[in-house]
Structure formats: structure tokens, C-alpha cells
Amino acid sequence: MSVKKILGWIILALTVLVALIPLVRGAVEIPIPQHHLIHAALIAGGLLSALLLATPSRDVGSGHYGWLLLAVFSPFAAMLLMWPSEYAWYERHASGHILEHLGILGLGFITGYAGQRYAAGVGWATGLSVVFMAVASAWGFGVAHAISPMVTTGTTAQSAATSAAQMLRSPDLALGGKLFAQNCAVCHGAHGVGGEGPSLIAEKSRKNFAQAQQWIMNPSPPMPKFYPAVLTRSDVRDVAAYIETL
Amino acid sequence: MSQTNIADTSAGKRVMWTYMLTGLGIFFLMVLVGIAMRAAQAGWIGIDPGTFYSLLSLHGIGMITAMAIAGLGILWYFVSRYTPLNQGVAFLAYGFFLAGVASVIISVIPGHYGALWTALYPLPFTGTYWPNWATGAWLIGNSLVMIGFMIWCAQILGALLARFGGVRGILAIDYVFKNREFTQSGKEPPPPEMFAAAITAIDGFIGGTAGLLVVVALIVHWIDPSVAIDPLWAKNLIYQFGHTFANLTMYMAVAGVYVGLPMCTKRAYHTSIPLAIAWWGTLTFVIIAYFHHLYMDFAQLQFVQYVGEISSYLAAIPVVVVTVFGGVMLVHRSGMKWSVGSMFLFAGMIGWVVGGLGAVLDATIPINIELHNTLWVPAHFHTYLLEGVLLFIMGWAFVNLEQRAGSASSLLTRWLIGTGMFGGGALFLLPFYIAGADGVPRRYATEPTPGPYYAGVATVGAAILLLGFLLAIIEAVRLARSKNTSVAA
Amino acid sequence: MQSTLVLEIFIGVAGLAIVLMLWLANYRSSDPIPQADVSATGYAIRRYWLWTTLIVAVAVFAFTVPQFPYQKAKADANARHYPVVAQQYSFSMPSTLPLNTPIVFDVTSKDVNHGFGIYGPNDKIFSQVQAMPDYVNHLAVTFTVPGHYTVRCLEYCGIAHAAMQGGFDVK
Numbered sequence: 001m002s003v004k005k006i007l008g009w010i011i012l013a014l015t016v017l018v019a020l021i022p023l024v025r026g027a028v029e030i031p032i033p034q035h036h037l038i039h040a041a042l043i044a045g046g047l048l049s050a051l052l053l054a055t056p057s058r059d060v061g062s063g064h065y066g067w068l069l070l071a072v073f074s075p076f077a078a079m080l081l082m083w084p085s086e087y088a089w090y091e092r093h094a095s096g097h098i099l100e101h102l103g104i105l106g107l108g109f110i111t112g113y114a115g116q117r118y119a120a121g122v123g124w125a126t127g128l129s130v131v132f133m134a135v136a137s138a139w140g141f142g143v144a145h146a147i148s149p150m151v152t153t154g155t156t157a158q159s160a161a162t163s164a165a166q167m168l169r170s171p172d173l174a175l176g177g178k179l180f181a182q183n184c185a186v187c188h189g190a191h192g193v194g195g196e197g198p199s200l201i202a203e204k205s206r207k208n209f210a211q212a213q214q215w216i217m218n219p220s221p222p223m224p225k226f227y228p229a230v231l232t233r234s235d236v237r238d239v240a241a242y243i244e245t246l
Numbered sequence: 247m248s249q250t251n252i253a254d255t256s257a258g259k260r261v262m263w264t265y266m267l268t269g270l271g272i273f274f275l276m277v278l279v280g281i282a283m284r285a286a287q288a289g290w291i292g293i294d295p296g297t298f299y300s301l302l303s304l305h306g307i308g309m310i311t312a313m314a315i316a317g318l319g320i321l322w323y324f325v326s327r328y329t330p331l332n333q334g335v336a337f338l339a340y341g342f343f344l345a346g347v348a349s350v351i352i353s354v355i356p357g358h359y360g361a362l363w364t365a366l367y368p369l370p371f372t373g374t375y376w377p378n379w380a381t382g383a384w385l386i387g388n389s390l391v392m393i394g395f396m397i398w399c400a401q402i403l404g405a406l407l408a409r410f411g412g413v414r415g416i417l418a419i420d421y422v423f424k425n426r427e428f429t430q431s432g433k434e435p436p437p438p439e440m441f442a443a444a445i446t447a448i449d450g451f452i453g454g455t456a457g458l459l460v461v462v463a464l465i466v467h468w469i470d471p472s473v474a475i476d477p478l479w480a481k482n483l484i485y486q487f488g489h490t491f492a493n494l495t496m497y498m499a500v501a502g503v504y505v506g507l508p509m510c511t512k513r514a515y516h517t518s519i520p521l522a523i524a525w526w527g528t529l530t531f532v533i534i535a536y537f538h539h540l541y542m543d544f545a546q547l548q549f550v551q552y553v554g555e556i557s558s559y560l561a562a563i564p565v566v567v568v569t570v571f572g573g574v575m576l577v578h579r580s581g582m583k584w585s586v587g588s589m590f591l592f593a594g595m596i597g598w599v600v601g602g603l604g605a606v607l608d609a610t611i612p613i614n615i616e617l618h619n620t621l622w623v624p625a626h627f628h629t630y631l632l633e634g635v636l637l638f639i640m641g642w643a644f645v646n647l648e649q650r651a652g653s654a655s656s657l658l659t660r661w662l663i664g665t666g667m668f669g670g671g672a673l674f675l676l677p678f679y680i681a682g683a684d685g686v687p688r689r690y691a692t693e694p695t696p697g698p699y700y701a702g703v704a705t706v707g708a709a710i711l712l713l714g715f716l717l718a719i720i721e722a723v724r725l726a727r728s729k730n731t732s733v734a735a
Numbered sequence: 736m737q738s739t740l741v742l743e744i745f746i747g748v749a750g751l752a753i754v755l756m757l758w759l760a761n762y763r764s765s766d767p768i769p770q771a772d773v774s775a776t777g778y779a780i781r782r783y784w785l786w787t788t789l790i791v792a793v794a795v796f797a798f799t800v801p802q803f804p805y806q807k808a809k810a811d812a813n814a815r816h817y818p819v820v821a822q823q824y825s826f827s828m829p830s831t832l833p834l835n836t837p838i839v840f841d842v843t844s845k846d847v848n849h850g851f852g853i854y855g856p857n858d859k860i861f862s863q864v865q866a867m868p869d870y871v872n873h874l875a876v877t878f879t880v881p882g883h884y885t886v887r888c889l890e891y892c893g894i895a896h897a898a899m900q901g902g903f904d905v906k
Contacts, residue, residue, distance in 0.1 A: 518778075520781065564785065577759070579766065611803050617860075618863060622738075679745065689897075
């Protein structure tokens with residue numbers, strides 16, 4: 001066994017150990033970007049070990065398309081496993097979490113291994129591609145940008161009317177109430193006192209602002225889905241803000 | 247690497263013609279869509295805004311994919327002349343392209359998807375006038391095209407690495423830096439068309455990566471709307487893929503000049519040090535030139551706006567200067583007889599220069615403030631796609647047909663085709679530029695004045711261009727059917 | 736005004752390139768000479784030609800950098816800020832704006848990407864910036880010509896994109 005292969009096995013073993021950490025660490029909440037980056041590290045570990053372990057094929061002419069298909073598809077599958085809204089569930093379910101980790105690690109490994117088995121060098125290309133995707137995810141996949149405070153450098157600037165950022169940051173309660181009366185009151189009753197649907201009085205104690213918005217955007221039956229056909233993203237924010245006042 | 251090593255294989259030709267004819271077929275359908283839209287903007291036919299934007303979405307991705315498929319076929323054939331390639335992989339990629347195109351058509355024709363091929367998140371989810379499934383069909387269609395493209399890139403990359411001795415070899419690094427040792431040892435750098443193949447494979451893989459990432463994010467959001475996406479992040483990735491993919495079609499098709507023009511002029515197109523360095527410029531800067539699509543996003547990191555302007559210049563200028571200069575040198579006093587093939591290849595270089603000039607002007611930030619998202623943008627890319635990429639592809643096809651038939655087209659035929667393709671083209675393109683400079687916005691179903699007047703002129707121009715194109719196709723069929731009368735020497 | 740000049744430069748340079756290339760291709764084409772003879776002169780010219788274009792490109796870049804719009808909003812601390820909020824398919828913004836006063840538009844969007852394109856009284860583009868959800872873009876301008884300015888959406892935003900218009904008066 002060559003030094004390269006021994007190194008490959010060591011890296012693979014270490015990466016698997018990292019993937020198992022949720023078993024011993026219990027439930028912890030990590031922000032989505034950090035979670036993505038940890039996954040990127042798992043992919044990189046799997047990839048690196050694959051590049052060391054795989055015997056590269058020099059036979060390009062008859063390179064098997066099965067290997068190539070696997071090498072190009074695995075990054076796609078790995079990205080689907082990095083489904084950001086599932087992270088909260090994984091953090092509460094350690095066994096599911098390590099399965100997800102092993103899946104991601106495995107797909108990183110397959111990306112590099114299959115690429116090298118198809119033709120020398122291709123594993124590097126597909127591998128760098130999947131690592132880039134996983135790292136870049138941290139800046140936008142499942143991550144919303146918070147509006148930065150206005151650049152207010154002078155007194156005139158501060159005296160300007162409501163700044164655009166404030167108009168967006170603070171939801172419009174009056175509009176939220178109007179939208180609620182139009183779309184929600186049929187079931188939840190006027191001012192959310194309840195009717196066919198459950199009462200929403202003190203809903204704030206059950207769902208925080210973000211959870212309320214998520215529920216409106218993606219409800220379970222029998223509640224109908226109004227987003228995005230009827231309510232825009234900002235409408236949802238306004239309605240959720242109104243509900244939080246009930 | 248000398249000419250004697252070139253192996254013409256039937257597999258190579260089969261892949262090339264399959265890709266090329268598919269590309270030209272899609273192109274023809276998309277021209278009809280384009281003419282309909284221009285006529286609607288002129289007020290000559292009635293198309294409601296919803297249908298207009300569905301057609302615009304189809305036209306955009308259809309044209310880019312058509313040009314890319316044709317260009318990829320040509321490059322595949324060129325690479326197969328230097329190293330054996332598994333044609334199964336080429337047809338696998340082809341299958342993905344077709345499946346992607348089918349999915350896109352389903353999403354647009356029965357589905358009425360209409361958020362354009364560069365849908366900027368929160369599009370295509372907010373304010374939709376099409377069913378949710380159409381969004382999914384669109385996104386899945388896009389991802390299939392990207393996967394097909396990446397399969398192609400991976401195959402060619404693997405083949406080139408093995409054939410020309412790794413990255414150092416395909417980029418001719420030793421040839422440039424240790425030129426004396428390199429040539430004294432009897433080695434030769436890769437031929438010019440292999441640079442086109444290598445840059446397409448490498449930058450195409452990078453572009454595909456960006457595109458696949460954002461499409462996965464959009465697919466996940468489509469299934470689960472509670473997954474947030476950063477709009478500026480998505481915009482960067484969409485334009486990184488979109489710009490790279492669109493721009494690479496030019497670098498694919500230009501390979502046809504490197505091989506086709508020497509066949510017409512009986513001269514050789516050699517790799518030179520400036521050519522290699524110019525291609526390094528393209529390799530490096532094509533993937534970051536897309537920043538010019540975000541010039542008007544002041545929230546974008548400021549540093550990259552500077553990078554955007556300089557890399558837009560450096561991606562295009564050196565390779566255009568070197569290639570076009572080399573092309574003109576081939577033709578100059580070569581005694582070449584003009585044929586449809588050589589005429590198209592040469593005119594394509596002119597179209598490349600003109601479209602490139604329009605692009606470079608628009609990539610200059612103080613100018614971009616007045617031209618961003620006006621008709622100037624479609625003006626420049628229609629120039630280089632129609633009068634550049636398309637002509638390179640058709641020129642290469644004609645050079646092959648003429649050689650096989652052992653005869654060329656009559657002077658009258660050449661004049662008719664040329665008048666249609668270039669005269670009609672100019673009449674189609676100039677109104678775009680003038681209206682753009684006048685501030686008429688792009689992507690308007692109904693344009694403010696003077697948009698409709700120019701749209702009318704452009705519709706006539708595009709119709710003439712279509713006639714020229716059809717005439718060229720008829721002439722191509724005639725050449726293809728006529729057996730070699732002069733008997734191959 | 737500038738865009739007209741750009742169009743003139745474009746047509747002039749493009750025309751020159753077309754004429755030059757066609758002339759080089761057809762010059763004494765019936766009297767061929769060996770490729771080596773063409774290469775000898777050609778390579779010598781190409782070296783200067785390549786360097787000239789690169790130097791011109793870098794010079795243009797250096798020349799345009801001071802005209803970039805990005806620093807202007809921060810540069811003037813006394814500029815008056817006005818919010819602009821775009822949404823499908825309208826703009827909410829002030830209806831009257833002062834003449835000859837440095838202004839900063841704080842531009843954002845409630846839903847999708849829009850373009851805040853300001854057309855002057857002559858109906859040419861005066862300035863523009865994107866309106867993005869979750870971000871605020873600061874566009875600094877000073878109006879020196881009074882009159883009615885039209886605002887058009889300059890980023891595709893949906894079915895009524897072409898009808899998305901607004902305006903304000905500069906007095």
C-alpha cells in the first residue's frame with residue numbers, strides 16, 4: 001500500500017469521525033451558514049480521500065459514461081441533501097443527522113472517485129465544483145440578507161422622511177390588518193377570535209414572527225396557501241406582524 | 247501533433263452533424279419567435295404581455311442553447327481528431343440537452359412560464375401568471391441543460407488533459423515560458439482550436455457549477471417556499487452562469503475559423519505565443535466579466551465593479567485582436583476563391599469585432615448608466631450571435647459541404663445569401679442600437695416611442711435575414727446532395 | 736447626450752473596421768504571395784497593434800474610474816435623502832424634488848428586482864439604479880434641468896413590466 005493510499009484512508013476515517021459528532025454532542029442549534037460550511041468540510045474530506053484512493057483512468061477514449069454520469073450527478077444530489085429548512089429537524093434528531101452527514105460525505109467521495117475513474121483530472125474538476133457549491137451556499141442558500149442600516153452621515157440625511165430601509169424593516173400593521181380581514185377572517189374570525197379555523201389570539205406565544213411567516217407561506221391542510229399567488233412576500237410579513245399583535 | 251496525426255473518424259462527424267443540425271433547427275424555430283415579438287412591438291400583430299414574456303423566455307434560452315449545441319458539436323469533432331473520444335458520452339450529453347429543451351418547451355407552451363431565462367429571484371415565484379408546475383418544469387429543464395453541458399465539459403477536459411500533457415500542456419505554458427527548450431526538443435503546442443476547446447471545457451465547468459448551485463436553490467425554494475434565498479447572491483450566480491454560457495458560444499464557434507479558414511486559403515493557422523496568452527486572458531476573465539451585469543447594483547461589493555470593467559475588456563480584446571488579425575492574415579493575398587463558406591467565416595469575424603465593440607462600450611461603467619437594460623444590450627449580443635457565432639457555425643458547415651461536393655456556389659447565389667444575411671442583419675440590428683442609445687428599455691412588450699418605429703424596421707430586416715438563412719439552407723442541401731464531381735485527389 | 740456620442744463612436748469605429756477588413760481581404764487577391772511573406776510583416780504589425788489596444792483599454796479604464804457612481808452617495812454628507820420603494824408594478828417616491836440640490840435616492844423593492852430608471856424632460860435616460868428586495872441602493876444625483884421626469888422600470892419584473900411607470904417634477 002502506497003503512502004498516498006494510507007493518507008487517503010486516514011483522511012476518510014477522520015472525516016467519518018467528524019460526521020459522527022452529532023451523536024455525542026446532542027442537540028445544538030447552529031446558524032444555517034455555519035451548518036453549510038461544516039457540510040462543505042465533510043464534502044472536502046470525502047473528496048480528498050477519494051482523490052488519493054482512486055486509481056485514475058488513463059484510458060479516455062473508452063472512458064465509461066457511467067462513471068462520468070455519477071461524477072456530474074453527485075454534486076447535484078449533495079446540494080439537495082443540504083436542504084436548509086431540514087437543518088432544524090436534524091439538530092433535534094442525532095441519528096438522522098449523522099445519516100445526512102454520511103450521505104453528504106459519501107457524495108463528496110463519489111464525486112471525486114467516479115471522476116478519476118472516468119479520466120484522470122476529471123475528479124479534480126467535479127470535486128472542486130461540489131466544494132465550491134457547498135461553500136458558496138453559506139452566503140445565500142437558505143440565508144436571507146438583512147437590510148443594513150442606512151448610511152446616515154449628516155444631519156440633513158437623518159431629517160429625511162422615513163428611510164426606505166425603515167419602510168421595509170417595520171411591517172405595515174394597518175395593511176396587515178386589512179389583508180387579514182380580506183383573506184383570513186373568513187375562517188379565523190374577525191380580529192382572529194376564531195371560527196371555522198382556530199383562534200389566533202395570543203398566537204405570539206406559539207409561533208414567533210419568523211415561524212408565523214413560514215406557516216403562512218407554507219401551511220398544512222386544511223389551511224389554504226395564499227403565498228405567492230395572493231400574498232406577496234411583504235404582504236406575508238405584514239399579516240404575520242398583525243397576527244402577533246392579537 | 248502535426249497534421250499527419252489528425253484522424254477523421256466517422257464517430258466525430260456523426261456527433262458534429264447531429265449537434266450542428268439540432269442547433270440550427272432550434273435556431274430556425276427561435277428566429278420565428280423573435281420575428282413575432284419584434285412585429286408585436288411594432289404594433290403589427292397582437293400578442294398579449296403574458297404570451298410575449300413566455301415567448302421571450304423561450305427565445306432567450308432557446309437561442310443560447312441552439313448556438314451552444316452547434317458549437318459544442320464542432321469542438322467535439324475537432325478534439326476527436328486528436329484523441330479518441332467515446333461517442334456514447336457525447337450522445338448522453340445530447341440526450342440531456344434534448345430533455346432540457348423539451349422540459350423548457352412544456353413549461354412555456356402549455357405552462358405559460360414567463361420570468362425569462364435569467365429569472366432574478368424572487369422571480370420566478372412572485373407575481374406569477376403561470377401555474378406552479380410550469381416553474382418547476384422550467385427549473386428542471388434548466389438543470390438538465392446544465393448537466394448535459396457539464397458532462398460535455400468533463401469529457402473534453404479529461405481527453406485534453408490526457409492528450410496534451412495535463413494543464414501545462416493544454417494551456418501551452420512551457421511553450422510560452424520556455425519557448426526555446428520547448429521548440430528545440432521538437433515539441434509542438436496544441437493547435438489553436440484546442441485552446442477554444444480547453445477554455446470552453448474549463449470555464450464551462452465553472453459556469454455550470456454556478457448555474458447548478460442557483461438552480462438547486464431555486465428548485466428547493468419551489469418545493470419549500472420557506473427556504474430563503476439572498477437576492478443579490480442569486481443574481482450573481484445567475485449572471486455568472488448566463489454570461490459565461492452565452493459568451494462561450496462565441497469561443498466554441500471561433501474554432502471553426504481556426505480550422506475552416508486554413509482549408510479555404512490553403513494556408514496554416516499556427517499557434518503563436520500571443521495567441522496562447524490571449525486565450526489565457528479569456529480563460530481568466532470570462533468567468534468574472536459577468537460583474538458588468540450588476541453595475542447598477544450599488545449594493546454589490548465595490549471592488550468587483552472595478553474588476554468587472556477591466557475584465558470585460560481583457561476577456562474579449564486580446565483574443566479578438568489576435569484571432570481576427572490572424573484570420574485576416576490568412577486571407578490577405580492568399581488567392582482564395584470566395585465561397586459561401588469562406589464568406590461566412592470572414593463575415594463572422596467582422597460581426598465579432600462589431601458586436602464586441604458594442605459590448606466593450608456598454609461594459610464601460612459611465613456609459614452603462616445610460617445603456618444598462620436598454621435595447622443596446624440585445625443589440626450587441628444579437629450582433630455577435632447572428633453575425634458572429636451563427637456565421638462561424640454555418641461557415642464551417644459550408645466549408646465541409648463545398649469540399650465534399652468539390653464545387654462552390656454561383657456568384658449570384660452568394661450575393662443573394664450575403665444580401666439576406668448581412669443586409670437583412672444590418673437592417674435588423676441598427677434599429678436596436680439606435681433605439682438603445684435613445685433609451686428605449688429592453689424586455690418591454692409595449693415600447694415607449696420611438697421603440698415601435700424601430701421595431702418595425704427591425705421586423706423587416708429580420709424577415710430579410712430569414713430569407714437569406716433559408717436560401718443558405720437550400721444551397722447547403724443542394725451541395726450535400728451533389729456528389730463529388732471533381733473526384734477526390 | 737452621452738449615449739448619442741457613444742452611438743456615433745460605435746458606428747464610426749465599426750464602419751472603419753468593416754472597411755479595413757474587407758479591403759485587406761480583397762487587396763490584390765488575384766495576385767497571391769506566400770504565407771511566410773504575409774506573416775513576416777503581419778507579426779511585426781500585430782505586436783504593436785496588440786499592445787496599442789491593451790494600453791488603450793487600460794487607459795480607458797483609468798480614465799473612467801473617477802466617473803464611477805458608487806462613491807457619490809457617501810461623498811456628500813449634506814445631500815438630502817429620499818426613499819424610493821418599488822413594487823409590482825409601481826414606484827412610491829416623492830412627487831416633487833428640488834432643483835440644483837444634491838440628492839440621494841435610497842432605492843429598494845418590496846417584492847422582486849426592479850430598475851429605477853430616471854428619464855429626463857428630453858426623454859433620455861438621466862440616471863438609473865436597481866431596486867432590489869432586502870437591499871438598499873443609494874443613487875446620488877443633482878437635477879440641473881427643471882421639468883417633468885419619467886421613471887421607468889428597467890429590470891424585468893413581471894407581466895406589467897412595460898407599464899410600470901412613475902414620475903416626479905423638479906422645481
